[in-house]
Amino acid sequence: MISIKDLSKVYGDNVVYSHFNLDIEEGNVLCILGESGCGKSTLLNILAGLTPCEGDIPKLRTAYVFQEPRLVPNLTVLGNLRLIGADEDAARQMLASVGLDGLASRYPRSLSGGQAQRVALCRAFLFPADLMLLDEPFSSLDLRLKISVMQVFKRLRENKRITALFVTHDVDEALCLADRIVVLGSGGIAGDFSNTPSEKYGGNSPLRERLFALLSGN
Amino acid sequence: MKKYLAENAYNLAASLLAVVAMWLVWIIAYAAVGNDYLVPSFWGTAEEFFSLFAQAFFWQAFAYTLLRTAAAFLISFALGLVAAALGVAFAPFSRFLRPIIAVCRTLPTMAVLLLILVWTSPKTAPIVVTVLVLFPVIYSQLTSSISGVGGELAEMARAYRLTARQKLSKIYLPQIAPVTVAQTGANLSFGIKLTISAEVMAHTYTALGGLMSEAQTYYNLPRLAALTLCAIFAGLIIELIFRLISRYAFAWQRRAEA
Numbered sequence: 001m002i003s004i005k006d007l008s009k010v011y012g013d014n015v016v017y018s019h020f021n022l023d024i025e026e027g028n029v030l031c032i033l034g035e036s037g038c039g040k041s042t043l044l045n046i047l048a049g050l051t052p053c054e055g056d057i058p059k060l061r062t063a064y065v066f067q068e069p070r071l072v073p074n075l076t077v078l079g080n081l082r083l084i085g086a087d088e089d090a091a092r093q094m095l096a097s098v099g100l101d102g103l104a105s106r107y108p109r110s111l112s113g114g115q116a117q118r119v120a121l122c123r124a125f126l127f128p129a130d131l132m133l134l135d136e137p138f139s140s141l142d143l144r145l146k147i148s149v150m151q152v153f154k155r156l157r158e159n160k161r162i163t164a165l166f167v168t169h170d171v172d173e174a175l176c177l178a179d180r181i182v183v184l185g186s187g188g189i190a191g192d193f194s195n196t197p198s199e200k201y202g203g204n205s206p207l208r209e210r211l212f213a214l215l216s217g218n
Numbered sequence: 219m220k221k222y223l224a225e226n227a228y229n230l231a232a233s234l235l236a237v238v239a240m241w242l243v244w245i246i247a248y249a250a251v252g253n254d255y256l257v258p259s260f261w262g263t264a265e266e267f268f269s270l271f272a273q274a275f276f277w278q279a280f281a282y283t284l285l286r287t288a289a290a291f292l293i294s295f296a297l298g299l300v301a302a303a304l305g306v307a308f309a310p311f312s313r314f315l316r317p318i319i320a321v322c323r324t325l326p327t328m329a330v331l332l333l334i335l336v337w338t339s340p341k342t343a344p345i346v347v348t349v350l351v352l353f354p355v356i357y358s359q360l361t362s363s364i365s366g367v368g369g370e371l372a373e374m375a376r377a378y379r380l381t382a383r384q385k386l387s388k389i390y391l392p393q394i395a396p397v398t399v400a401q402t403g404a405n406l407s408f409g410i411k412l413t414i415s416a417e418v419m420a421h422t423y424t425a426l427g428g429l430m431s432e433a434q435t436y437y438n439l440p441r442l443a444a445l446t447l448c449a450i451f452a453g454l455i456i457e458l459i460f461r462l463i464s465r466y467a468f469a470w471q472r473r474a475e476a
Contacts, residue, residue: 048376048377049376050373050376050377061379062377063377063378064374064377064378066370066373066374068370070370070371070373070374072371072374072388072389073393073470073471074388074389074392074393074395074468074470075388075392075470076470083378083380083384083388084378084380107469107470108470109470109471123378127378133377
């Protein structure tokens with residue numbers, strides 16, 4: 001269990017977190033759902049050690065998938081994976097598992113958005129991390145690509161047990177990928193739900209309606 | 219080559235037109251003035267230009283001027299790189315450097331040369347003067363390049379706990395390399411002009427500037443113009459070489475893969 005205790009974070013007059021607590025079960029994907037500006041990305045940055053805060057925050061080795069791929073442009077795809085310490089065979093196998101084995105010697109500038117984000121996911125899965133952090137990793141992709149890259153994430157997850165914290169404002173992404181969904185509101189946690197990741201993106205369910213209601217403030 | 223010519227036909231034609239225009243201005247000026255001691259003839263200059271290549275003293279002087287320029291550039295670049303890296307990493311250092319850079323930029327260089335000649339020699343003074351001018355230019359360029367390396371990449375590097383050595387060798391230096399290489403050509407070309415100017419003032423022996431000073435003393439304008447053309451061509455060729463290196467040496471910048 002990864003436990004965040006008594007987290008407080010203030011930006012100027014803006015209180016982002018005040019004595020916030022959250023437990024993340026190992027091996028699970030926890031999704032933080034909330035509107036823009038509610039502090040989702042701040043939480044990820046705190047856990048990654050990029051932003052200081054007050055509270056009892058575990059020191060973790062984290063792998064981070066950003067909204068943009070953030071691949072090093074002067075390194076090939078393979079070079080980007082090796083940069084974080086992966087050995088060549090493991091990196092090539094990972095690329096093959098996501099259908100990118102032909103792109104190992106390509107540079108990021110020649111990749112499409114979906115391909116680049118898949119490489120970023122491979123990088124995160126290859127990094128020996130206690131916790132994987134994903135900051136709206138599919139938001140910059142169009143619907144078709146988003147579904148394709150989400151399938152890649154699910155496939156990679158089948159091969160490697162990970163503990164992940166992923167933030168999004170997209171309810172359907174949360175329902176597709178998360179084992180547990182926590183809704184963040186202005187006062188803290190507005191809802192906490194167990195979920196079985198759905199096979200299909202979209203589609204109606206009681207939980208979906210409940211989440212939309214929470215997000216719209218009802 | 220054919221593809222390059224086809225794609226850049228318009229630009230090449232415009233450049234050629236500019237060269238022809240400058241040549242015409244020279245021809246017309248010579249015809250209008252009609253005095254070899256004021257405006258040398260194009261053909262006389264051309265004859266002098268090609269005759270220089272057969273002279274050992276010319277090549278010796280040219281080589282020494284280039285060596286002085288190269289030495290000044292390397293010193294300026296080394297200082298500029300260290301100063302820029304420290305300045306970006308430590309804001310107080312950058313603030314400390316600011317007045318020093320401002321002084322270097324605003325120094326009346328040729329006047330300072332006279333002081334430097336007292337402390338050094340005609341062989342060394344051109345190097346010192348060129349460093350005084352190039353260092354603040356290179357420092358500013360490198361500071362801008364290093365600061366321009368995306369904050370997002372820096373954040374990714376921190377998130378994945380990359381070491382300082384990895385950040386420097388795999389991210390920062392390769393990222394600044396293309397623009398730095400392109401700027402090197404321009405800086406070297408500028409450095410040649412500065413070195414020659416200082417050599418002229420310092421009467422540096424075995425130097426292009428020294429030969430120019432001598433040509434001016436004896437009113438040998440065709441030689442003076444020919445030596446000037448040598449300096450111009452040297453600068454242009456160096457700029458072109460570095461521009462080509464910058465364009466073709468960094469495959470990662472090109473979008474389409476072969």
